[in-house]
Amino acid sequence: MAAFSHLSSVTVEEVVVDDGLMIFSARTATRQAVCPGCGTVSGRVHGGYRRRLADIAVSGHRTVVDLLVRRFICPAQECGRRTFVEQVDGLTKRFARRTASLHRTLEKIALALAGRPAARLAAHLSIPTSPNSLLRMVRKLPDEPVGTAPRVLGIDDFAFKKGHVYGTIILDMETGERVDVLPDRTAETLTAWLRAHPGAEIVCRDRASAYAEAVRTACPDATQVADRFHIWKNLCEAVEKCVLAHRACLTEPTETTQPDRPEQTAARNTEDGSTDLPVPAELEGLRAVQRRERHAAVHALFSKGVGISAIAEALGLDRKTVRRYAHAATPDDLPVGTGKHENRVQPYLGFLHQRWNEGCTDAVRLCGETRTLGYRGSERTVRRHLQTLRASGQPAPTVSQELTVRQATRLLTSTGPPR
Incomplete structure (x- = not known):
């Protein structure tokens, strides 16, 4: 049969199936063998022993070839080998514990899926092996010579x-x-x-x-x-910049709130450090100059192969800042921060204030109820927010449903990159 063609050069004496394991008891049929050291043909048998080789599964059964091989004496006096073991073409190799066909099969699985996924598939095919063994197979494969570059x-x-x-x-x-x-x-x-x-x-x-x-x-x-990832990333950053420039449009003014005069708004933005509205041209000019200088300094070192940590230490910047500058082709490609850190409890303030006004003031209970809605922050964050309400002694205010810059950007780009 074609499925057992690799066993055609040996004599199969017995086939035993026991608890999902199929064992082929076989022996070699040759009377002579070639010494791998000097190439001399020898017919003098020194002894023999049995080799157990894992083979490709048959009908969902793990398969083992229990092969009796012989050890021959090399007749050449100048050969460094006194004895050698015969090898069966297409079936055995020195020190191998798998047949050649099983080894080729595992190599193809490892090349397609790598370590753990390949090991899971191999176990499903009844040829179990470890992820590390599969990775070693891949590492031992010779590299193909590279000719011309692809188109x-x-x-x-x-x-x-x-x-x-x-x-x-x-x-x-x-x-x-x-x-x-x-x-x-x-x-x-x-x-x-x-x-x-x-x-x-x-x-x-x-x-x-x-x-x-x-x-x-x-x-x-x-x-x-x-590439597709960076095109989509560029689009998301451009949308975020646009949303940030028009952030004032995200908040709907209430009827009881009088709009601030432009000078009041600029003064408040300067005091609290936020960037809801555009900053004065003088400050923006200084920031732009600093951004360009940092970008040039980072790329001067980054283009020479200097690591992120080394650049951060040399320029006195944070590693995250250096990485952001290094991955931006031009200063204009740098993402602009919002100036505010979004709190994890912010999306659930409406629910917390409603439950507070209903009479539930237990922080542990409110944190548990908020977690059922998707909250992933800590109980300490909820307790810290409720302390402000408890100290005021007044009902919790109504939370306005306003979009943040990140939420608006996510809504505008939520369709995902093209596939």
Whole structure:
């Protein structure tokens, strides 16, 4: 049968099925073997032993080949091997505990799904193995030589060690296959690779200036485009900037509230540090200059391959700030903060105030009821907010249903990126 073609070169003596396990008892049929050290043919048998090889499952049963092999004596005096064990082509290898067909099957599963997902599928197919064994198989596979670059080339960075060591991965965007991995993300390394592998017509990359410079230098005729993720990210940031500039439109004024004069609004915004309305041109100019200077300083180091932590230490900035500047191609691409931190309890203030006015003042009980509505904050946050109501001695005020900048941005971009 074709399913057992790899057993055609051995003699199967018995097949035993026991508790989901199928065991093939077999022995080799050859009388001579070739020494792997010197290539001399030997017919002198030294002894033998049994090898248990895991094989591809049959009808949902785990399969084991219990094979009796022989050890031969090498007749060549100059050979360093005194004895050697015969190997069956297509079935056994030195020190292997799986048949060649099972090894090839597990390699394909590991290449498609990697560690844990591949191990779960292998267990479902009755060929169980560990995730680490599958990853070792992938690592032992030889790298295919890279010739010309694919027509549509994808370039992005990834972390060997997050915040410290980064590399560059190069993909074929039409097939989704990995082409090569570079040890860093500098423009010089990518330029050398592109010159050694010509042929790219379209380069799909992120917003890193180092990649843009490398493509312009090595492939001046190639068309550079942003990948789908960064296009969607750019759109979300542009929408957030637009919503932030018109934030005053999100709050509907009540009838009892008189609108402030422009100078009062500007003074209040300056005092509390918020950015609900545009700030004066002088302050905006200073911030823009500082933003451009920081962006240039960060990219001057980032393009040379300096890590985020090293840049933050050299410039005296926070790592998150440096990462934000490093991932922005231009100063205008930097996301603008709202100036206010949204509280997790904010969306549930209406419910809390309603229950407070109904007579429920127990913070533990109110926190439990709020959690049923989706609240994921701490009980301390709820208790801290209720302390203000308890100290005032007055009924809780009605909470106006106003949209925050983040909520408005989410509503405008909630359709998701194109698939």
